[in-house]
Amino acid sequence: MDDWGHAPDLEDVAGEVAIVGIGETAYTKASGRTAREIGAEAAERAIADAGLEPRDIDGLTWSGAFADFDAAAFHEHFGTSHDLWTSPWGGGMAWAGTAPHLAALAIREGRARHVLNVFPVAWATQRASMTGGPGEVHAAQAAKQNLEVPFGWFPQPVYFATIMRRHMIEFGTTPEQFGAVAVAARRHANLNPDAVMHGRPMTIDDYLASPVLADPLRLLDSCLISDGGAAYVTTGIDRARDLPRPPAVVAGVGEGYSGTGTNWAQQRAFTSTPQVFSAPRAFSMAGIAPADVDVLTVYDPFTVVSLMQIEDMGFCPKGEAGAFVEGATLHHDGGVLPFNTHGGLLSHAYVLGIAHVVECVKQIRGTAAAQVPGCEVAVYGGYTGHMASTLVLVKDR
Amino acid sequence: MAIRRADFPLPDLDEPLTAPFFAAAARRELRIPRCDRCAAFVWYPQPACPRCGDVPGWVTVSGRGALFSWAVVRRAFLPAFEAMVPFVSGLVAIDEDPSVRVVSYVVDAEPGSLYAGMPVVADFRPLAFPTVPGREVVVPVFRPLDAPTGAGGGPR
Numbered sequence: 001m002d003d004w005g006h007a008p009d010l011e012d013v014a015g016e017v018a019i020v021g022i023g024e025t026a027y028t029k030a031s032g033r034t035a036r037e038i039g040a041e042a043a044e045r046a047i048a049d050a051g052l053e054p055r056d057i058d059g060l061t062w063s064g065a066f067a068d069f070d071a072a073a074f075h076e077h078f079g080t081s082h083d084l085w086t087s088p089w090g091g092g093m094a095w096a097g098t099a100p101h102l103a104a105l106a107i108r109e110g111r112a113r114h115v116l117n118v119f120p121v122a123w124a125t126q127r128a129s130m131t132g133g134p135g136e137v138h139a140a141q142a143a144k145q146n147l148e149v150p151f152g153w154f155p156q157p158v159y160f161a162t163i164m165r166r167h168m169i170e171f172g173t174t175p176e177q178f179g180a181v182a183v184a185a186r187r188h189a190n191l192n193p194d195a196v197m198h199g200r201p202m203t204i205d206d207y208l209a210s211p212v213l214a215d216p217l218r219l220l221d222s223c224l225i226s227d228g229g230a231a232y233v234t235t236g237i238d239r240a241r242d243l244p245r246p247p248a249v250v251a252g253v254g255e256g257y258s259g260t261g262t263n264w265a266q267q268r269a270f271t272s273t274p275q276v277f278s279a280p281r282a283f284s285m286a287g288i289a290p291a292d293v294d295v296l297t298v299y300d301p302f303t304v305v306s307l308m309q310i311e312d313m314g315f316c317p318k319g320e321a322g323a324f325v326e327g328a329t330l331h332h333d334g335g336v337l338p339f340n341t342h343g344g345l346l347s348h349a350y351v352l353g354i355a356h357v358v359e360c361v362k363q364i365r366g367t368a369a370a371q372v373p374g375c376e377v378a379v380y381g382g383y384t385g386h387m388a389s390t391l392v393l394v395k396d397r
Numbered sequence: 398m399a400i401r402r403a404d405f406p407l408p409d410l411d412e413p414l415t416a417p418f419f420a421a422a423a424r425r426e427l428r429i430p431r432c433d434r435c436a437a438f439v440w441y442p443q444p445a446c447p448r449c450g451d452v453p454g455w456v457t458v459s460g461r462g463a464l465f466s467w468a469v470v471r472r473a474f475l476p477a478f479e480a481m482v483p484f485v486s487g488l489v490a491i492d493e494d495p496s497v498r499v500v501s502y503v504v505d506a507e508p509g510s511l512y513a514g515m516p517v518v519a520d521f522r523p524l525a526f527p528t529v530p531g532r533e534v535v536v537p538v539f540r541p542l543d544a545p546t547g548a549g550g551g552p553r
Binding site (some may be wrong): 135136139140142143145146147148149150151152153154155157158161162163165166169211212213214215216217263265266268270 | 400405406407408409412414415418419440441442465466467468469470471472474475478481484486487488496497498499500501502508513524534536
């Protein structure tokens with residue numbers, strides 16, 4: 001059953017690098033700003049937070065899939081022209097978790113010393129003008145455009161409603177259990193003034209009463225659409241110890257791929273994510289077990305994706321996440337598995353995972369809005385449909 | 398990246414990868430690509446068999462399958478679907494190879510009567526959207542195996 005995807009062998013970089021600077025823009029509904037402007041602001045703040053100058057940044061990882069903040073954008077914004085080592089395999093989504101691995105190799109090989117990873121998105125603004133959004137990329141693919149869209153199996157809420165139903169069929173997962181994920185995320189967002197849904201409390205009854213978009217999927221199972229961005233700076237561990245912020249040390253990185261790509265309809269393990277392949281590699285590199293994790297942030301476009309990743313990363317047996325997440329399990333204050341403590345894509349902002357990594361750094365620093373006491377190990381689970389990533393950050397010892 | 402094709406979201410009958418699927422549906426047949434050398438279905442269609450590289454042919458299957466999962470779509474995510482909601486869109490595992498899941502409408506059944514593994518059979522109905530006036534394409538849909546053939550209307 002485990003041959004439906006694979007994990008590439010990543011070089012062991014445990015302990016070699018650390019995240020030393022983080023920067024965030026405001027997280028909002030439609031702002032009227034471009035992603036490039038948002039990216040520049042996030043970059044500026046991350047560099048300043050690291051105690052560095054723009055000219056100190058000699059490596060840049062960005063999202064080739066979105067192409068909003070590349071080397072040209074960097075130089076244009078900062079008025080610089082120095083050589084930059086770059087890779088388009090960074091940015092957000094699953095790549096928000098693997099960019100530190102790219103940085104570690106570039107730093108090891110002497111290609112760069114301070115590597116900036118940036119990811120901005122302006123989908124709230126773009127959606128208002130119907131020029132972009134999560135569905136479009138999918139509708140452009142021939143098989144999906146002709147064999148799914150005409151049959152109403154589009155876009156993401158319909159895909160994940162179908163996956164949710166299958167999870168319910170196979171494992172008996174209930175609406176209240178999906179709702180527990182949404183309620184926990186909102187609880188954390190209400191402790192975080194930066195969250196889009198701050199000041200909007202939600203109960204399980206609110207969840208159950210929310211409109212059904214595609215039965216069994218409700219509005220409140222679904223992520224927001226937002227404008228915003230974040231960035232972080234990675235550097236070698238020795239250099240990190242000279243900089244002002246406490247280093248968030250990169251202890252493990254993993255990557256996993258589904259053999260059927262983003263054709264979810266055809267994925268043999270229909271109720272699984274490629275975390276099955278990614279998480280064990282990252283935990284092994286870091287020398288930790290799931291029980292050692294103090295805080296988990298996962299890419300959570302829909303509640304079922306959180307449940308699946310919690311299972312696939314080994315925090316509970318497959319099929320048991322529904323029962324696992326009930327009660328206070330996911331709460332930052334005393335839960336067994338403090339989860340998406342910034343509010344996640346559901347209630348913080350839909351900035352495609354970059355804020356999840358920033359939240360992990362804050363938890364390691366001890367500066368998160370919903371801080372987990374004594375947090376020493378923070379993990380990001382990235383998900384991009386065809387791909388999952390796992391990033392283990394630890395406190396410097 | 399935006400879809401400019403005027404008949405979207407009807408299928409693009411000029412797309413070579415999927416045209417045989419709709420040509421078959423017009424003849425009331427469900428056809429799926431299969432590699433002759435590997436005797437394995439290649440679904441979704443690909444220009445070459447991922448195992449051996451041969452060009453897959455298309456074979457007619459029985460149209461029978463089991464309902465794998467489904468969503469009852471209540472919110473129209475595209476203007477084309479506004480007049481159609483609510484509708485059931487599901488995945489059907491075909492009897493010849495359950496790893497092949499065909500996506501289509503599940504018709505002639507109350508949503509509450511559906512269950513996992515429910516035997517279904519392909520039927521062929523014209524699909525039309527009010528946003529694409531004057532065009533229709535015959536597509537495979539699925540109805541319960543034990544239900545009488547419907548009145549021959551659209552996917553609703």
